[in-house]
Amino acid sequence: MDTSRLLRVSGTLAATAALLVSAAVSGGAAPSSAASGRAHEEVPTALRPYYEQKLSWHACPGKRRDFECATLRAPLDYAAPSTGSDLRLAVSRKKATGSGRHLGSLMVNPGGPGGSAIGFLQGYAASSYPAPVRARYDMVAMDPRGVAASEPVTCLSDADMDAFTQVDTTPDDADEVRELTAAYRGFAEACAEHSGKLLRHVSTVEAARDMDVFRAALGDDKLHYVGASYGTFLGATYAGLFPSRVGRLVLDGALDPSLSADQVNREQTAGFQTAFASFAEDCAQHDDCPLEAGGRPEVASTRLKMFFDEVDRRPLRTGTSRQLTESLATTGVISAMYDETTWPILRKALRSAQRGDGALLLRLSDAYYERDERGVYANLMPANSAVNCLDLPPALQTPGAVRRSLADFEKASPALGASFAWASLSCAYWPVPAVGTPHRITAPGAAPILVVGTTRDPATPYPWARALASQLSSGRLLTYDGDGHTAYTRGSSCVDSAINDYLLTTTPPPTSRKCS
Known part of the structure; x- marks a missing residue:
């Protein structure tokens, strides 16, 4: 339901379809100055047992026998570590495949927050990252605290999640506003009931500190890392805390x-509108385009809004017991914006929906929420809310504030703006107060950090990459003039070669480097 602020790499969505703020050690003010990193670089005595632990690697269960798995111990609260409240974090690796000089471990994270890094490693990165990189690095991943196999945050049952994702996110009257706010309250209360102790300790800064413990347990002096989408925030936070331990960091999207x-x-609302405009222009080049807008984004947006309004009045059949509601249809369209290779599926889905069949749009929505064919949800959405609501204060806190913002959101995106505006209310009822605040990350003294931005990225708009690269004292910006979310391993040989060279030689491209 909270489709905004869910930031993850498009590869995880594509794989599913084919089938997203720092605080101090204990959750205080966010680090923002030169002193913010160095104050934490010495390992306190109380944390040494975690840093000195030895991982017991074993073959991963199931069909993943070419991967090794282990469990990493981390304190629930870094300010008061106690073995009685340790977290057990799932980690995995695939050893380097080549005979050349070993460069250490390359940690990957697909974003979210809430995306499984282990799932991304085993299902994508370890096979799709360029062979020269996989030959020289052990590919490793850790599900962050609260995510997937690492003490997952749990909230609603699968049946209740089905109901939650169908609630109207563009309420037309007072009753629908009450229904939406009740859904947000109910979700938050369920998270507090099932994961109350954990909710105070899933901040991005704590996850970044876990990454440093993992680095030490791997025996690496420096962290080498590729973070995509929200994973860039995780990597930047690490750099701010431990600048002298930064190795080769790629922050993509x-x-x-x-x-x-x-x-x-x-x-982000404007970013998705930019992506939709690109989709509309591309759609007009195909005979099966359902928008009939002649490539004009403003006309296409109007037609999409009319379609959503019609589905709001009359939800569509899907060949299952579930109907396609307006909220699910909106999520299906948003899902397809992450990767331009999904645009043909979206054309077909919208065309089918115009004929009364919402099945394909529902499958796109399910891919976004990580709901499988059995109706089982991954913990993506609970973890996403838990981290986002702890990292930053709520975007908007009352329905009245949403109403006052609607015009701006709808100006940014006529078809998607209202849904994004109401999603801004999702953290207003969270049971744990936010511990982070907006802040700049400079990471003074860190080795060169490569920041990658895509010009028509819907989820992490390109200006964000420019901003982060300028904040980091050693930031280098690599620009990809293209569509979709993130750039590495998505078809640009220019992007891939620049990142590969950096990972293999430590030499980043010049900031003026632009790929298409």
Whole structure:
């Protein structure tokens, strides 16, 4: 339901379809100055048992026998570590495949927050990252605290999640507003009931500290890392905390940590509109385009809004017990904006929906929410809310505030703006107060950090990459003039070669480097 602020790499969505703010150690003010990193670089005595632990690697269960798995111990609360409240974090690796000089471990994270890094490693990165990189690095991943196999945040049952995702996110009257706010309250209360102790300790800064413990357990002096989408914020936060331990960091599809939640939501709304405009222009080149807009984005947006309004009045059949509601249809369209290779599926889905069949749009929506064919949800959405609502204060706090913002959101995106505006209310009822604030990350003294931005990225708009690269004292910006979310391993040989060279030789491209 909260489709804004869910930031993850398009590869995880594509794989599913074919089938997203720092605080101090204990959750205080966010680090923002030169002193913010170095104050944490010495390992306190109380944390040494975690840093000195030895991982017991074993073959991963199931069909993943070419991967090794282990469990990493981390304190629930870094300010008061106690073995009685340790977290057990799932980690995995695939050893380097080549005979050349070993460069250490390359940690990957697909974003979210809430995306499984282990799932991304085993299902995508370890096979799709360029062979020269896989030959020289052990590919490793850790599900962040609260995510997937690492003490997952749990909230609603699968049946209740089905109901939650169908609630109207563009309420037309007072009753629908009450229904939406009740859904947000109910979701938050369920999270508090099932994961109350954990909810205070899933901040991005704590996850970044876990990454440093993992680095030490791997025996690496430096962290080498590729973070996509929200994973860029995780990587930048690590750099701010531990600048001297930064190795080669690639931050692809960057988040700007200086933005408030409201700014993130508004700018992301515009980003999805930019992506939809590209889709509309491409759609007009095909005979099966359902928009009939002649490539004019403003006409296409109007037609999409009319379609959503019609589905709001009369939900569509899907060949299952579930109907396609307006909220699910909106999520299906948003899902397809992450990767331009999904645009043909969206054309077909909209065309089928115009004939009364919402099945394909529902499948796109399910891919976004990580709901499988059995009706089982991954913990993506609970973890996403838990981290986002802890990292930043709520974007908007009352229905009245949403109403006052609607015109701006709808100006940014006529078809999607209202849904993004009401999603801004989702953290207003969270049971744990936010501990982070918007802040700049400078990471003084860090080795060169490569920030990658895509010009028509819907989820992490290109200006965010420019902003992060300028904040980081050693930031280098690589620009990809293209569509979709993130750039590495998505078809641009220019992008891939620049990142590969950096990972293999430590030499980043010049900031003026632009790929298409």
